Amino acid sequence: MATGEGIDAYLLCGTPRTGSTLLCGLLRDTGVAGRPESYFRVPGEELWVDRWRLPHDETGSFDYRDYVRAAIAEGSTPNGIFAARVMWGTLDELVAKLAAAHGSTHTDLDLLTRAFGRLRFVHCWRDDTVAQAVSWARAEQTQFWQHDDVALPDREPRFDFAQIDTLVRTIRQHNDAWRTWFTTYDIQPHSVRYEDLTTDIDGVTSGIIGFLGLDLPAGHAFVPRHRRQADQLNRDWVSRYHALAGQHL
Numbered sequence: 001m002a003t004g005e006g007i008d009a010y011l012l013c014g015t016p017r018t019g020s021t022l023l024c025g026l027l028r029d030t031g032v033a034g035r036p037e038s039y040f041r042v043p044g045e046e047l048w049v050d051r052w053r054l055p056h057d058e059t060g061s062f063d064y065r066d067y068v069r070a071a072i073a074e075g076s077t078p079n080g081i082f083a084a085r086v087m088w089g090t091l092d093e094l095v096a097k098l099a100a101a102h103g104s105t106h107t108d109l110d111l112l113t114r115a116f117g118r119l120r121f122v123h124c125w126r127d128d129t130v131a132q133a134v135s136w137a138r139a140e141q142t143q144f145w146q147h148d149d150v151a152l153p154d155r156e157p158r159f160d161f162a163q164i165d166t167l168v169r170t171i172r173q174h175n176d177a178w179r180t181w182f183t184t185y186d187i188q189p190h191s192v193r194y195e196d197l198t199t200d201i202d203g204v205t206s207g208i209i210g211f212l213g214l215d216l217p218a219g220h221a222f223v224p225r226h227r228r229q230a231d232q233l234n235r236d237w238v239s240r241y242h243a244l245a246g247q248h249l
Contacts, residue, residue: 008117009072009082010212012036013091014124015174017135019194020085023124025225026205027083032214034083039071040094041087048074064101068115081214082116088174091181109185121187122208125175126194133167134237159237161244168241 014020027033038044049062052070056062076082086094091108098104098111106114113119126132138144138157182189190211197204205222209215 006118007120007212008080009034009084010120010122011112011116012083012085012122012124013088013178013189014085015087015089015126015132015171017132017139018124018126019192019197020124022201022224023192023197023205023208024085026201026222027208029223029225030077030209030214030216030220032077032079032081032217033209033212034077034081035075036083036085037075038085038087038090039075040084040097041090042093064097068098068101072116079214081212084116088177107185108181109187120212121182121189122192122211123178123182123189124192124194124197125178126171128195129168129171129175130164130241131234131238132171132194133164134234134241136167136171137163138234138237157233159240161241164237164241165245 012020012023024036028035039048045067046060048071049056049060049067052074054062054066054070071084072082075084095108095111098115099106102111102114104111104114109119137160140163141157141160181187190208192204192208201224202222206216
């Protein structure tokens with residue numbers, strides 16, 4: 001039985017480059033807040049299937065109910081709390097797979113609750129969507145998403161106004177979609193703004209622990225595993241984008 005206040009699980013909801021990887025590590029290290037990862041992202045599911053040695057046929061198909069059970073086992077801390085990270089771009093697919101697995105036409109929230117139990121939601125977002133889009137574009141170009149990735153040697157990042165502008169629009173649409181989804185299901189998520197997380201790691205992470213109704217182990221210290229990747233190149237791209245965006249008005 002989970003030790004949170006009436007919860008079994010929570011989902012970190014957001015869009016890429018909002019500090020969710022940093023947050024996953026901080027929460028996992030508490031030992032009481034689940035082990036959040038992107039368990040439900042294609043093509044990442046194939047890697048998890050291999051890691052968990054789940055049975056599958058020659059086409060790679062597997063029983064999604066088995067997959068969810070394995071994800072819960074992987075993503076839960078000993079107190080029974082499960083956690084996962086879900087981006088807006090993957091929510092529909094996750095819900096559709098849950099519906100197919102259970103032969104159900106229930107609502108999104110009903111399906112998620114059936115799969116993971118009593119849920120709470122943490123919404124990760126970023127005030128500066130242009131800086132977020134720049135970070136996302138650079139990661140897409142180099143495939144360097146976090147500190148332990150190996151950047152592709154033939155992928156020097158280059159400023160691409162159209163790519164960044166498309167991502168700015170995507171981020172805004174996805175943020176709006178999350179907020180509409182929360183409103184539709186009368187959900188009050190705990191809001192985590194990237195700019196607050198990066199300046200007050202202890203306060204923001206403690207706030208999530210409190211929202212979940214969990215108690216930190218005595219003497220626990222929040223030690224970030226990941227460092228900020230933004231540098232002068234990011235700042236230059238942000239400035240160039242704003243200058244060009246002004247010309248397009």
